[in-house]
Amino acid sequence: MGKRLSFGQWVDGSWRLRVSAAGFDVDTALADMRIVFDSSLNGYGVVCQTGTFNMNTATTYANTKIVSWANVGFKPVVYTLFGPTNARKTYLSQQQDIRLRVNNDGLYLTGKPGVTTLLYYAMLNQQVAA
Numbered sequence: 001m002g003k004r005l006s007f008g009q010w011v012d013g014s015w016r017l018r019v020s021a022a023g024f025d026v027d028t029a030l031a032d033m034r035i036v037f038d039s040s041l042n043g044y045g046v047v048c049q050t051g052t053f054n055m056n057t058a059t060t061y062a063n064t065k066i067v068s069w070a071n072v073g074f075k076p077v078v079y080t081l082f083g084p085t086n087a088r089k090t091y092l093s094q095q096q097d098i099r100l101r102v103n104n105d106g107l108y109l110t111g112k113p114g115v116t117t118l119l120y121y122a123m124l125n126q127q128v129a130a
Contacts, residue, residue: 003026004020004022005020005026014040015039015047015122017037017038017122020034020035047124049069050121051120053109053118053121055116055118056113057113057115057116059113063101063110065106065108066106066107067106068106069105072104078102080107080120082117083118097111107123
């Protein structure tokens with residue numbers, strides 16, 4: 001089975017999130033019934049903002065606003081991924097208590113990472129289901 005999720009910058013410069021149906025590679029699947037979500041279609045789930053935040057190992061975050069965006073009037077869907085910042089590829093462990101909170105004006109962090117870690121994020125123009 002191939003890759004089912006793709007997030008990144010496309011050749012036209014746009015940022016997209018795509019998900020394929022089970023059994024289909026997201027990079028080669030056609031847009032018919034094999035792609036179950038594409039953020040570029042009909043304005044639904046369009047990526048509005050992307051970026052990174054460098055979580056410092058020595059900092060304890062207490063509901064600290066780490067990413068800001070214009071108040072959209074609702075809690076948007078935000079995809080996040082933690083990654084290493086060094087060549088040794090040190091990642092967060094399961095023992096570290098890190099909590100992210102999405103608000104209508106930004107992303108808030110609570111906890112102490114223990115290792116320097118990059119947080120990658122993508123904010124969509126889609127409201128979180130209640």
